[in-house]
Amino acid sequence: xxxxxxxxxxxxxxxxxxxxxxxxxxxxxxxxxxxxxxxxxxxxxxxxxxxxxxxxxxxxxxxxxxxxxxxxxxxxxxxxxxxxxxxxxxxxxxxxxxxxxxxxxxxxxxxxxxxxxxxxxxxxxxxxxxxxxxxxxxxxxxxxxxxxxxxxxxxxxxxxxxxxxxxxxxxxxxxxxxxxxxxxxxxxxxxxxxxxxxxxxxxxxxxxxxxxxxxxxxxxxxxxxxxxxxxxxxxxxxxxxxxxxxxxxxxxxxxxxxxxxxxxxxxxxxxxxxxxxxxxxxxxxxxxxxxxxxxxxxxxxxxxxxxxxxxxxxxxxxxx
Amino acid sequence: xxxxxxxxxxxxxxxxxxxxxxxxxxxxxxxxxxxxxxxxxxxxxxxxxxxxxxxxxxxxxxxxxxxxxxxxxxxxxxxxxxxxxxxxxxxxxxxxxxxxxxxxxxxxxxxxxxxxxxxxxxxxxxxxxxxxxxxxxxxxxxxxxxxxxxxxxxxxxxxxxxxxxxxxxxxxxxxxxxxxxxxxxxxxxxxxxxxxxxxxxxxxxxxxxxxxxxxxxxxxxxxxxxxxxxxxxxxxxxxxxxxxxxx
Numbered sequence: 001x002x003x004x005x006x007x008x009x010x011x012x013x014x015x016x017x018x019x020x021x022x023x024x025x026x027x028x029x030x031x032x033x034x035x036x037x038x039x040x041x042x043x044x045x046x047x048x049x050x051x052x053x054x055x056x057x058x059x060x061x062x063x064x065x066x067x068x069x070x071x072x073x074x075x076x077x078x079x080x081x082x083x084x085x086x087x088x089x090x091x092x093x094x095x096x097x098x099x100x101x102x103x104x105x106x107x108x109x110x111x112x113x114x115x116x117x118x119x120x121x122x123x124x125x126x127x128x129x130x131x132x133x134x135x136x137x138x139x140x141x142x143x144x145x146x147x148x149x150x151x152x153x154x155x156x157x158x159x160x161x162x163x164x165x166x167x168x169x170x171x172x173x174x175x176x177x178x179x180x181x182x183x184x185x186x187x188x189x190x191x192x193x194x195x196x197x198x199x200x201x202x203x204x205x206x207x208x209x210x211x212x213x214x215x216x217x218x219x220x221x222x223x224x225x226x227x228x229x230x231x232x233x234x235x236x237x238x239x240x241x242x243x244x245x246x247x248x249x250x251x252x253x254x255x256x257x258x259x260x261x262x263x264x265x266x267x268x269x270x271x272x273x274x275x276x277x278x279x280x281x282x283x284x285x286x287x288x289x290x291x292x293x294x295x296x297x298x299x300x301x302x303x304x305x306x307x308x309x310x311x312x313x314x315x316x317x318x319x320x
Numbered sequence: 321x322x323x324x325x326x327x328x329x330x331x332x333x334x335x336x337x338x339x340x341x342x343x344x345x346x347x348x349x350x351x352x353x354x355x356x357x358x359x360x361x362x363x364x365x366x367x368x369x370x371x372x373x374x375x376x377x378x379x380x381x382x383x384x385x386x387x388x389x390x391x392x393x394x395x396x397x398x399x400x401x402x403x404x405x406x407x408x409x410x411x412x413x414x415x416x417x418x419x420x421x422x423x424x425x426x427x428x429x430x431x432x433x434x435x436x437x438x439x440x441x442x443x444x445x446x447x448x449x450x451x452x453x454x455x456x457x458x459x460x461x462x463x464x465x466x467x468x469x470x471x472x473x474x475x476x477x478x479x480x481x482x483x484x485x486x487x488x489x490x491x492x493x494x495x496x497x498x499x500x501x502x503x504x505x506x507x508x509x510x511x512x513x514x515x516x517x518x519x520x521x522x523x524x525x526x527x528x529x530x531x532x533x534x535x536x537x538x539x540x541x542x543x544x545x546x547x548x549x550x551x552x553x554x555x556x557x558x559x560x561x562x563x564x565x566x567x
Contacts, residue, residue, distance in 0.1 A: 009479075009480060014480065068484075070458075071449065071452075071458075071459050071461070072452075072453075072458055072459070075453065094445075095480065096461070096462060096477075096478055096479050096480055097479075099445045099449070099461055099462065100449055100459060100460075100461040100462075101449070102446070102449070103414070103418075103445075103446040103447070103448070103449025103450040103453065104449045104450070104452065104453040104459065106414075106415060106446070106449075106450060106453075106530065107415065107418070107449075107450050107453035107454055108453055110528075110530065111530065112413070112415070112530035112531040113414065113415075113446060113530070113531065114531065115443075115444050115445060115446055116443055116444070116445075126534075128534050130537075131443075132443055133441060133442050133443055133536070134331075134337045134440070134441055134443075135333075135440050135443060136539075137337040137538075137539075138337050138339075138536055138537065138538050138539070139536065139537040139538075139539065140442070140533045140535075140536050141533070141534045141535045141536070141537065142531050142532070142533055142534065143531060143532050143533075143534045144530070144531050145529070145530060145531060145532060146530045146531075180458040180488055180489065181458050181460060181486045181487075181488045182486065182487045182488065183484050183485070183486055184474075184485045184486065184487050185484065185485040186479070186482065186483075186484045186485075187482050187483050187484070187485075188479070188480075188481050188482030189481050189482055190481075192481065194480045194481035195481070196480055196481075197480065200566070200567055224567055225567075242464070242498070242499060243478065243481075243482065243483070245498070248333065248357070248440065249357070249361075249497070249498040250498065256566055256567075257560065257564075257566035257567060267333055267334050268333060271333065271440070277566070278560070278564045278566040280556065280560065281545070291545050291547075292542075292545070293542065294545040295542070295543070295545065295546065295564065296545065296546050296547075296548060296556060296559060296560065296564070297545045297546070297547050297548070298547065298548050298549075298550050298553060298556060299547065299550060300550025300553070301550070304550070305550055305553045306553075308553040308554060309553045309554070309556060309557055312553065312554040312556075312557035312558075313557055313567075316557060316561060
């Protein structure tokens with residue numbers, strides 16, 4: 001059995017976990033087995049409806065103490081569920097929570113972990129999973145040599161696939177340890193696409209000249225339904241908050257479309273965005289190194305070009 | 321307070337990435353090796369700041385590597401570590417490395433174990449969580465702020481679309497990222513002093529490896545940028561929509 005950990009936030013299953021479910025369903029198909037899932041905390045989403053991502057059965061522990069993730073508590077429950085149900089593969093998203101849980105789970109179950117997987121396992125000769133290494137500059141094909149295998153899937157690496165199935169939902173009886181980590185405050189930006197899950201990201205750099213010009217970025221992002229991001233100098237000078245900083249020291253992302261406005265493309269910036277499927281660079285300097293990594297580009301003044309692009313997107317999408 | 325900072329040796333960010341031996345080994349010739357930036361800039365520097373605030377604090381560094389990691393360990397000592405431990409073994413998988421760190425940590429009774437958020441070579445982000453589980457300690461990952469309040473750590477960590485503040489009793493394992501501290505450059509006094517600081521070499525404990533790298537690949541070469549005239553930016557939107565199907 002393949003067990004998928006479905007991570008939730010404020011009662012809703014995260015998009016990256018739906019990718020993990022679709023991925024887990026495909027792995028189960030490859031191995032000729034079934035896929036089940038585990039959900040911890042109170043979830044408002046219709047769990048049986050998650051069957052459309054291929055999951056046959058969902059084990060839930062709807063206890064409100066689990067509404068906040070504690071890696072130690074979560075690990076024990078997921079490990080128990082995996083062992084009790086003879087899971088041979090466990091799939092998680094390599095999101096913020098997955099990065100805390102998966103390594104613990106690996107130790108607890110003595111199960112080899114491939115973190116940051118980007119493709120389905122190759123099961124023709126063993127169990128080999130491709131993952132990003134060298135900050136997106138290469139891939140490693142990692143052989144997992146243990147009976148139980150753990151894969152944490154990079155967000156935006158596997159396309160969500162849906163069917164018309166429904167899932168059987170059952171309560172999982174477990175003992176819940178008290179958390180050693182106490183959450184004293186949570187500060188979340190509401191109403192915006194989380195950068196880590198966004199399919200389109202519009203990002204600005206020093207070429208925008210100042211925070212007063214940021215509407216160029218946000219207007220285009222709004223038209224595209226995109227998240228906004230920025231380069232390191234922009235975050236460091238306080239034009240934009242740190243959680244928008246993408247790059248080696250900021251967040252590494254892999255959207256379908258990354259539009260970089262006024263960013264020259266230092267290697268540290270590229271390390272955080274080079275997994276984007278399509279990269280567009282708009283910069284008035286034709287020598288900007290980012291053009292070498294781009295799929296599309298415009299050498300031009302962002303202040304003139306971007307409003308025209310935003311208008312064209314709105315026209316195309318029928319936004320008046 | 322005893323702090324253990326986990327240090328890894330990685331190729332410099334700008335290093336050319338290539339492989340040898342039928343794509344099974346990293347081509348290390350001519351590569352400049354550095355302390356993994358997250359270990360150095362954030363984990364180690366925050367540990368040094370804590371020591372500056374509490375002079376009774378002691379910082380131990382640990383690396384799991386062969387002797388060619390000694391220069392980077394000496395640099396970490398020059399920055400402000402008190403003594404270093406090198407577990408004398410070539411690289412293995414995360415589980416093996418975490419097992420070595422946990423064995424040393426268990427002996428040392430540390431109040432704090434710091435790692436960087438990940439290494440810039442294998443990008444595993446696994447060592448901190450594994451060490452914590454091996455020691456049955458709490459683990460707070462992706463910390464952007466770290467403070468001590470009596471017997472507790474107050475940690476801000478990144479979550480999707482925001483951040484949360486955690487309070488946890490020591491001992492704890494924490495992975496550090498940008499925000500926790502600012503990069504420092506070792507000064508001459510530090511460099512001179514590092515030469516005489518203890519660097520203990522210990523042999524590894526028996527531990528398993530759970531994974532192995534079968535081969536490496538490089539991503540396919542990009543086809544090259546398709547430039548659109550600045551006079552006709554609407555064409556870019558058409559290409560993204562119709563050709564790239566990007567939205």
